[in-house]
Amino acid sequence: MTSYKTQVVIIGGGPSGLLLSQLLHRKGIDSIVLEKRSREHVLGRIRAGVLEQGLVALMREAGCGARMDREGETHEGFYIAHQGRLDRINLAGATGGATVMVYGQTEVTRDLYAARDEMGGVVLHGVEDVELHGLRDTRPYVTWQQDGGTHRADCDFIVGADGFHGVSRKSIPADVLTEYEKVYPFGWLGVLSQTPPVAEELIYARHPRGFALCSQRSKCLSRYYIQVPLSDRAEDWSDDAFWAELKRRLPQDVAAGLQTGPSIEKSIAPLRSFVAEPMRYGNLFLAGDAAHIVPPTGAKGLNLAASDIYYLYHGFQDHYLNGDSAGLDSYSQKALARVWKAERFSWWMTNLLHRAPDGNDTDLRLQQADLDYLFSSAAAQASLAENYVGLPY
Known part of the structure; x- marks a missing residue:
């Protein structure tokens, strides 16, 4: 058995898992990332391309914003077509200057991979049969199969950023988890x-x-x-x-x-609209699609994952650097408050613009x-x- 010792195990090598790993590394907090698919498969996913200001700021803080700032398109508004005409929503004018960045999720992921490679970050691909152990213990651990062998990582915390079908949410007991869904x-x-x-x-x-x-x-x-x-x-x-x-x-x-x-x-x-509560169980934290899905109408999927990463990043930073666990203790409550607001907005936009x-x-x-x-x-x-x-x- 190959063994690892780290502070945070991140399950899921998509943009949210990579972003958290990169942010933590820059603060001296150790992590490893486990991803089921190959890097080529992850980079082949075609996903969202509208980034909120919060995600843009996180990419810059992670040291991954140079190409985004160079090649991304800053948009100050968007149009709604109805009754044969276009009406414009002036984002900047209505918010005192706030904008969005048009930059594909594939490019975000590519930039994060490049940064992880440059810093020697541990991102393991081809990981199968992942199991989470001791979630309510002081030292949980994760086991998995890779290249024909069994591997184990002992850690302080586990972050499940492995998507809607991943193992992380399924590792929370059914009598603890409440799921809300609209298809x-x-x-x-x-x-x-x-x-x-x-x-x-x-x-x-x-x-x-x-x-x-x-x-x-x-x-x-x-x-x-x-x-x-x-x-x-x-x-x-x-x-x-x-x-x-x-x-x-x-x-x-x-x-x-x-x-x-x-x-x-x-x-x-x-x-679909989907939310799982709570987003923490013991030393397991859910993030992104593992905990919530929004219809894409409001451009919130990747951005909502980024807000989870923001709360986790600051929570881990306070825990390890300042000895303060308040941010981690309040993670689920803070994240869900923002999740439900984004769910409402995406539901409203979807109902406004689609033909039932x-x-x-x-x-x-x-x-x-x-x-x-x-x-x-x-x-x-x-x-x-x-x-x-x-x-x-």
Whole structure:
């Protein structure tokens, strides 16, 4: 058996696990990261690309912000398309200057891997059959299989950042854990294309045929989505069919300026709202998708994981450097307070902009009344903007 001794074991080598490991390393706190998949697989995931100011600041504090600042796009607003027109949400104007950064999650992960390599961080891939032991003991430990052998890591704390299907949340006794879930009756068909974005800022479209989103990763890489039934499969949609349907859901002048091309990646993502409480059990802390899922409408998934990492980073820092465990003791309460606010915002944005399969004309009129109110009220726009750029930690 190969044995490790460390202070924090982080299960999950996605951006949240890597970010926590990098931040802790820079404060002299030792950790190892365990990841089931290969690095190539992790970097092949196509995910979110809108970063809140809090995540941007964490990347800079982690020493990983140089390429993000150089290549990322700062956005001061976004558009909502409805009734054949575009209305703009002025994020900066409504919040006193707050903005978001458009920079793909894949690039965030790539930058974090590079930083971990440069600092000699321990990130183990191909880890299987992970088991958590002694979660309520002073020295918990983790065992796993890798390269045909058994491995063990003794530690002070375990952070489960291993996603919705990971082992960490499942290691909490059922009589301790409460799970809340809402599954939406539609999905997002997403296409990545090597084409310039149709607009300088994102466009969220509400249309009787269903929701659409015009997003971007860079000046020459675009990400587009349309709402589809859960019964659809990505292979059911040809590129031509996707572009034709997207254009139907956009204002005519926007559709006319849309540049199409072959899809680099095409997939369908289901939408759900999910929260697990508590986010701490003994010396196990849950973070990111292991504890909560939001529909992508509000651009909160990666950003909500980052707020978990913020609380954990400062909690571990106070514990190890100042002998103060208050931050760790209050982690679940602090994190969940922000989680539920983000869940509410994402649920509201989803209901505002999507066509429910069982909806009727009354629902459409109510949605339109909500939008009409939004664009007639500076206070309503400020509320949307405040949540979109990210509530303070």
